[in-house]
Amino acid sequence: MDQGRWALVGRDAACAAIASALEDEPPRSLVIVGPAGVGRTRLAREALSLAQRAGQPTRWARGTGAAAFVPLGALAHLLATIDVSSDALVLLQRAAHAIAGDGSGPVPVLGVDDVHLLDPLSVTLLHQLAASGAVTLVLSVRTGNATPDPAAPLWKDGLATRIELQPLRRSDTERLISQALGGDVETRTGERLWRLSQGSPLFLRELLEDGVRTGRLGSSCGLWRWEGPVVPSGRLTEIVLAQLGHLDATEWRALEVLATAEPVSVHQLAALSSPEAVASLARRGVVTDAEGGSGAVRAGHPLYVEVVRSQAPAAAMCFIQRRLAEERTGNGLDGQLVRRCVALLDSGVSAPDAPMLAEAARRANAMLDHAAAERLARAGIDAGANPRAHLELVDASRWLGRPERSVQLAIEATRVVATEYDRARLTAARALTLFCGLRRGEDAAAALREAAATVGSEEARAVLAAAEAVLAFLGGDPERAVRLATPVLSSGGHGDASRPLAAAAAAAGLAVTGRTTEALATTSAGWAALRSERECVEAAFARVVLAQAEVMALHLTGRIHDLERRAAELHRSNLMAPEWAGDAIACLHRGWAALAGGRIRPATRWLVEALGGLRRGDPVGLEGLCRQLLAMAKALSGDRPGARELLGDLGSTPSGPVRVFDPQARLAQAWLAGAENRSADAGCLVLDAAALAARQGQSAVEAIVLHCALRYGRAAEVVERLRDLAERLDSPFVVDLAAHAEAVAVGAGDRLDAIGHRFEGAGALLFAADAAAEAAAAHERAGDRRAAAVSRARAAALARGCGLADTPALDLLAPPALTSREEEVARLAVQGLSNQEIAHQLVVSVRTVEAHLAHVYTKFGIKGRADLRTTLTMAEWALVRGRPTPGGPAPRPLPSDLLGL
Template identity: 30%
Template sequence: MIRAAVRRQGGALLVGAAGVGKSLLLSTALRRAAAEGRTVLHVGGAGWSGDTRARGFGTLAECLETIRPSAPDGSAGIPPLVGIDDAHLVDAASSIRLHRLVAVGRLSVLAAAPQDAPAPAGIDKLWLERLVEHIEVAPFDSIAMSLVLRARLGGHTDTATLERLWAATHGNALLLRELVENALEDGSLHSVDGAWRWSGLTSRLGKRLSDVIRVGLRDLSPHENELVHMLAIAEPLEAEIAAAAGLAKAAESLDLRGIVGVERSGARVRLRLALPLSRVVVAARMSDLTRQRLCREIADALERTGTRRDEDVLRVVSLRIQAGLVPGREQLLTAARIAIRRRDLPLAERMCLLALQEAPDDRDSAPLEGPVPDSVEYGAALRRLVTRIENTPAQAVDRSRAALLLGEVLVGRGRAAEAETVLSAALDAGAGVPVTERIAAVHTRVINMAWSLRRVEDARDLLARTVAEVAPVHAGVLHGTRAVMAVMSDRLHEAVAIGETVLRDRIADRPVAQALVPTVAFARCELGDPAGALELLGRYRDSAPDWDADAVLLADSVSARCSSLLGSLRSAAEKLDGAHHYAPGNGRPVLLQPLLDRCRLLRLRGRCEEAAGLLRRAIASDTSHEYPVTDAWPLAQLAGALAESGDHTEALRALVEVRSLRGAMPRSPIAEDEIAFENALVLAHTGDHYSAGVQATELAERAFGAGRTVRAVTALLLAARVTDGAAVHFRHHALLRAARASGGMIRLYAEYAQALSDADGALLLEVSGHFGHMGALPLATEAAAQAARAFRAAGQHRKSREAAAAGRDLQRECGIPLPAWVERDSQVEKPSASLTPREREVAALASTGMSNRDIADRLVVSVRTVENHLHRIYHKLGITARNDLKQSMDRLTGRARERERIPPLRLVGAPGSEQVA
């Protein structure tokens, strides 16, 4: 873009925030202009030495003095190119003279200036009069950032790391460079099985990175500095608290400078530091006295405004702890429960450990200062805690309650063995613990034993003993545990039977209902009875708002899924939009199951990129373990969303990450089948239609055998879509009949598969209309295109043209291109389709720059096997060098898209700016 602007002999003005790379971009453009034979004059350091065509000057006035007058005949040839960094610092007189010289064609100019900085009149007139292009240099988006990291690191960066780096830097080039170099130096960014991984910000940053951050915080007034310190301790901070402290004007000025961001939620206005890195740097340099004073003042201010929300209670207790004031044990346990609900498990763990102390100065009872998970020291400290619980009967109740809560936290953090140690000791010593807390701890321990420790029989024995020991009114909650275990084991009919037995002919009380109803409704929905699941949820609609937050979220999620399967996508979206709790990063609880349902719905409606963004943030967030969801499930769904949006190579890389995760975590049949579906979908989009059809058909038969009609019919439909209905055999008719009996979207899926099998153009067109009415535009578009093909094959050309026209209208509304398997009849089959699934994985990894050894380690094969795969890949793709792999894979998987390039820059007031690139 810059080259085009300079060749028009006007030039360009680059503007952007500090650190986005304006100066480096300017210097690079000047170098290239000089290399092309242009005379370059640079001012203010915007250049380099050692080039005979480049001359440097200290001021613009000195530079302009060297400009020779035009030739007598008026032809001055190609004018010199003047490069100016920090153009806003140019004196007014020189800027006017520069404007005049550019206006008469004597000069071209390439300048850079900070965004929103007041510039002298001559500089502003250059772009206002369209003599130069006004180019806004924006921060990197996530795609561009991944390309930059790949170039710097020489390999693939995993999805969670990309999102964490984006959250820490917001795509600022300077901060990204310094953070990556700092993380490489301290070892926190390292390569694991050929992929670069980073766990996130530490409490302290390297000196250079800290100094870079402090440059952006210099020249703060005392009031601005005070507010920055308050935000580093307790962001997000209510604007009214800042105003009460006399810092309202400081907040306004910091907002204008981009140091502080403002977020609004209803009537609440909160302040945050714009960059997370700033919080870490400021907090690390703050004195202990300042920290304690500000913590006390903010906690007092929060209490004066009224701790109406759970989060306010949690913040007050946390601030008191930071100020060195340890609250009472009951207050600590209350705050710990709130922290668990909000998924702030490190904070909850610290509060539980404090509650286990006998006295505020008891420092030997627990590792309070940032324990390292699974360390020998931490394990020894836990054993000391267990011993004290057993040997201090007078305090056994309170300390056992704290230990039970700590066990729940450890389960959430994935430390199953430590959790079992704590829970078993606390339950054995927990005489006098409230029965509701004991029942909740038994539920946690049973699930931990069955799921993470694979001690299923021990878990069942413990559950049976506890049911026999407690009163029937309390045993109802443990029947919810039985239902969860049945779902985890893919025994959905058993889960429904448990629910029918416990809930028959009466409305259960709150603890039993919230433990049982969402799980049983989920099982009914998966079995193909969304109407029955909604009826069950509807019976508890009035009491559900009183349930715990997680139970409400799960019930809302199941309700939305049922609505979508019954064909009401808009109603499902409204239910999920009404509960913002699923969105990671907004300070609210995060449950993966509602988020996955949200993303599934977005993809069904054609909003794949939005779904991919949500999934990336969820993958990077530190969410607790859930059942039956595994960490690989959202990553697999991300791969599917990327494939549907056309990002095929990244989808393949995501699947490789899925494989590496699956070996390190418990497996659930439901989660495994969800992952298998996304794997088949990615294969289909990347050209291997045969393998996709085989895998999808096997999945359909496996899910149908387990009674999961919904997954079975969607998998069979995928197989039918990619094989022109050939995957629908006679033995699958029972599945289609069962799906038709469910009604709604499930019935529509079955009719779609049957229509593809029969090449029934009329039914395909009817199915397309139903999908379009529901809002599932991608499927509506695809069904219309397949109807056109079926009509054409039957010789009904008029109907074929009508169906094709309807499909084009839907595609324009949807904005998503047809998948490759629909268009293949009018195209030559892509050579990439001849690559096997393993060859495509090897090619995708090799195209990122990974070595053969790294690829072998990642795929758990030998280096010789990788070399053989690459030899066959080169032959099939017609290339001879590894450097050609990326371009060949991108071209052959049909991924040539604008978004894969560094995002276009916005043009303002430039010639031709009405056509934004």
Template identity: 30%
Template sequence: MNAQKQGFQWPLAGRKDELQRISQAWQNQRTKVLLLTGPAGVGKSRLADECLTQAVRGGWRGARATATAAAAAVPLGAIAHLLPPSVDMSDPVRAFSQVAAVLAGPQRNLRWAILVDDLHLLDTSSAVLLRQLLDSDGIRLIATIRSGEPVGEAVQALTGGDRSYRIDLGAFDQRQTEEVLQAALSGPIGQRTVHTFWAASRGNALYLREMVQGAVAASTLSSDGEIWELAKGGLPSTPRLVELIGSRLAGAEAEDRELLELLALCEPLSLEDAATVVHPQSLTNLESTGLIQMRQDRRRTTVALAHPLYGEALRADMPALRRRELILAQVKRTKAHGARRREDSLRLATWELAASGTADPQLLVRAAILASHSHDYEQVITLLEGLPDDAHTYESHLLNGNALLQVGRWEAADTVLARAEALAGGEAQKVAVTLHRTWSLFWVAGRTEAALQVNAASYQKAADAKWQRVLKLNEASLLILSGNVPKQDHAVLSDLDAHFAGEPSIPAWSMAALAKAHLLGQTGRLNEAVSFGQQAYSAHRDIDETALGSLIPAAQLVAVSYALADVGQLDKSRQATDIILAATEGTDNALTWTWASYFRGRTEWLAGDIAVARGWFAQTIARSRAHRYVPSLFRALAGLAACAAVLGDLEASASAIEEMAGYSPMGSHAGEEYLGQAWLYAAHGDIGQARATLFVAVEKAKLAGDITSEIILLTDIARLGGAKEVTERLAALADACDGAFARARARFATALAADDASQLQAVADELQVIGANLLAAEAANAAAAAWQRAGNARRATAAANQAAACAINCKGAHTLLLNAAQATAALTHREREVALLAAAGTASKEIAEILHLSVRTVDNHLQHAYSKLGITARRELAAVLGIRS
């Protein structure tokens, strides 16, 4: 999708709070001047334009002027075009009075809002005139001033006092950046892309606009129909951006250019190193002009460029030999200091590779280890590619294999890990290779059987009992996380300590801890899952960073998020995923990010905010495709298919289901992958087939022992008219499952089966408290229909109002109970079922076969339904029932 073809326009967004304050200030009769201040590029002019537009809409006459250094040399130069031609300016006192009179109009009732951009450059005469007009109540002034610029006395007098309302504009934060991007692109945008634009622009509105327009023009920023994502390394410049950055850098003195160039290549620098390149006074000057900034890192002061785009511009103009000269000089300085700091190995190796294409092998390996600890896996791969073949060791191959699997290159990872295994010096090292190979096959390629075979082969060769236990732990983890949960795997994990005491392999322990929390959750022991997962998270944070290949600590919260959602603590579930997303932001740890994103989507699905859930699933799909992560891609496609169907986007739902068919299911959350197909059938009105699909899914969940997934699937059968068939099983599962959510869903099904208005109303209240707004809206809607059938109009209205209030949080959702409950309130259960199938275009003969009725009985039910619904023909059913045929 191309944003330019959509009529790409740059919006005013991200300034909601400021606009509200401006509106309040404008309504205050004492406010004569609205003053917007801030650094260059922050969006002052754009906001000032909006202020003027709103004033004009409110009945003011508008005018604008731009103060410039050139215009300041001429009295009244900035506002000469605003002065009536009939006014003689040779007598300023008299002329000012005439201007005020002309502006006020014959009836003296005209009100003027005048916008002056860059007010700090306004000439004295213009400032004096504007002040007199303000004093005469002839105008109000909207003005922008750039922070840090000198302001003349006349302008100070114009803007001083309590008649001025000042707003200091800062750069956008990440949330505001997302708002701007969504408004500009007219659609949702991936969190990684938001972070990339925000980090690169530092929230500068002007730079952000230029980068987005450049990326759209270069097609590196595009939409797959669901979400906008930026290709890796896809931030092209534009001529305007080059000009803007170039003008900022042009203010530096020639002798200071060397420091700026060095920072572009090697930032941050210590203050001592920077002072060897330029005079200390130059550092002060560069800082005051906003080109560099000082940072305090414990007791060490460092120097960096004030904006990342400055570095891009400087590097683009730098010849290769100049780069080499500057980098090698900095390498020499750093080595002269002894390269004592932890990160010096990484910096030296990176610099030497950039300057000469080679570096000391030991330095490269140390640097790669540091990059791995920072989850900069692309950097790990780059560093180790610079290592000569004969310098590779078991450790370097294992390090490289881990990095390759993290970025989704599982075939290359398998090749490199095979080399590591050939160099392994004992069982500990061989088992470590096995763990990485199985994880690459399982988490990236989605090849569970292949992963289990690799693990089994390694187990057969292991002689030491402790390493056999590690491989058994790994096997149990893979089986549980794939949805295959034999009882012996329960036993393997049952005594796993959340604090990993005595575990010989931290990576295997961390994966097993995740699997155990997941197992506890899917077997209904949700409170235990939360507790165990949180303990594992705390313990994991204390692990030595040198434990290569272990999951990041925040990954333990994936299972916690899942358990919290199913127990009914949806806000806490969101908080858990927020921690994971924050921990992986700005890193190459996309594997953990995709699962956090998926589970955030699942939480929103359970909450009933289907459009938001779809956005999270779309982000998971985009990131999984980019890294070829098959399991997370499959799960997210399933989630998106369900969301799209409920939102009425049947084409997108069918497309996602078709793509899912190309992959093998991972197996976790057994049966939930059928939700998309079931809700697609339901959206077409084929309720019988939707329920049949869900019953197949229920059997799969039963086989896997997945109580929480089975509860979700059974609840949806009840929502689609099959409540009487599932109430007994749901009640039994709710007794075996922790939390209020399972109990509320069981009561929901029981109330639907009984068509009990009071029970439905009570369960709507329970679900609303939990935050399951779609289920709450459906329960309240069903209660309203039941009250209506009982002839209690007052209660029916109250329940309908509650349904509407809950449905506000479920924008765009279309379900049987949400759409058709009121319309079919007068129908019997069988009449509703027949009517819904007919509305989807199902012939009477087919309906008879589906419901095991005679064709005559079907037609009789339809005639009764037509009469009760006030229609005369089958073709009118779809519109009345809200069904997409």
């Protein structure tokens, strides 16, 4: 790892305070305080470097526990000629003179690290030096160790500036990780590094360096990912143990208890160690109260328990685990029962009964901890073949990436369950796995039909109907999905457990068919049902499809800002659960939102992570969609080979039973054709995609696809259909799409400007850039060069804001060409030089400068210098993008219009 990449991230305010103090006359001393590992030493060194660059002599010392036993021990190397046998007063005077000098040169700067470890005489010396002003001090003091701050009198008496450092914020931690590794980090890896480091640069550095050295932290497809457990290295263990300080036997036992199963009741912790040990650790910040005010405690830092766990004997941990398992009741929160049952299984004491294990497995699945759910469900089956344990095992196996095993378990479990409701749930689970995980659509449909013919209870029928509605949507029949799900949603209590799954199917169907207001209302009802129902059918599947439906509805109604916000919320919520298959889908939604907003680099970053996760496991059948979106983003950024590789040999439609995204697959092919300058093929593919969306009843998707046809000169062919859709659908966004098509067809520059502003307000920046560029072309044709220049500049600014946006409208609108001398004169004028100054600098006459500027004003259609800066923006953009020459390759489609999702 490149050592030079460890920059001072997140310390801008502290650096500014240091610079201000050292620039004062006279310079002010500094006291940098903070807990261990936050970078006090690094900042103090930075202060000395700043002083050194200003020409001040600098010296450095560091307090240590060993040196504290010798008067002035930490400063001894600065006092080589002093007789330490002198009495204390004489010794202080001579030491002060040795450090301060004779005062003939610049004021020296003395940096002393870990002042809290100095002996009393050294602390007295520092106070005298600060009071005299003969030396500028830069001191670092560790806080949080329950000892007084020896430098406190300095800043309390105004002799020094106190700078308090806190652990880095999460955003700064993520930035530091990216800088250190030279790339983006997978979400779960970033979450793990944040959880373990808690913003400590010291801990973070040790974790990263050990991960890279051992190979557990590696880069794949442009993202860094940590594989396997995090085991503290020997060096990190030593650092943590040094921070913990001396621990007696009972204090160490208390930490072993926390390392076994935190959080732990303070009473249990005291019983297994001692009240005195708990109190001592609490005073030093080694243990702290757990969140929620439950009376439980946890370690003051996550690495404390990781280090103790790596050092504690297995027998001691097993004994503690057995004691905790015997005492826990498991009542209350879901996690308490899950932890208790897992602890009982680990400890080797008598296992809980089958009903308790089945309930714990259900709660684990609800918490998305599918690995724990699988283990608990198997134990429940072994303890008595509880039917619910079979259901939870089937669910856990699917989400753990074992679809074949999940299907087989569902078939086997059907023989042991006794109720129609349980058989219906097992059938629904098997059908969803067959359809999405194994791509066996016909087998899934057959399983649901056979079950429907044998069940009679309304509750069981609701389960089957909800599952069938989901498969109808994914299979490309959203209207049927709505018809199947609606009776479940209005069943009046008989289908309560199936309501979230039915709401997900209905909302997704409503979104793509253009009833987006109803879709968003239905997703809200689905989320509420998911939170309120204790035992939902296919809760994890419902959660994923509800998120998918909400993302589609927000996009198709043109609420891009809301889409990005909601995708981020869903992603953060997902991180509250353990790592699971839904991580990739949450990243897919973030990439979708970023791409819809025209933010290409973040879209690519999120979609790369999503695709990596979906390749490891795709229980909902979204890998194809992810490939299509990522291909669009790569093509937009200029990576045509990458886009071509992603699409591969998909053809016009992807294989498998998930057909609802077939229009997007064809649009992705169209985008690739356009990127390869096959404009005629691209236009045909776009119209085919719109026709396919229409056949599937996806009216909202059809509208966005038709809008894409404008990029290929097909406005006349689609404007009527867009106008019809705008009248039928409840989406103002579709109204804007139709208005855009009409304005392009008639070349109305003012209307295109207005539409572009509406797109920008909604967050659709690529749409806005395209409309602004088209407005510029329309103004140019109308002879209004001033309006054309303004629209050009706005289009360039919008496209730049999107990242590397390659819009065909901009390709068609090269700004007027300037000669090299005209451009030179114009740039000097923008810098504020007068005509006389420009003439003097270029060694030409003032009249020549005036002539060149007149030519520039005429070419751009502007009146004078006031508009010159804006009009040059477009020329700069053209130079950076390498605009094609007249007669060159055909323009490519604007990919923001290809997101008909």
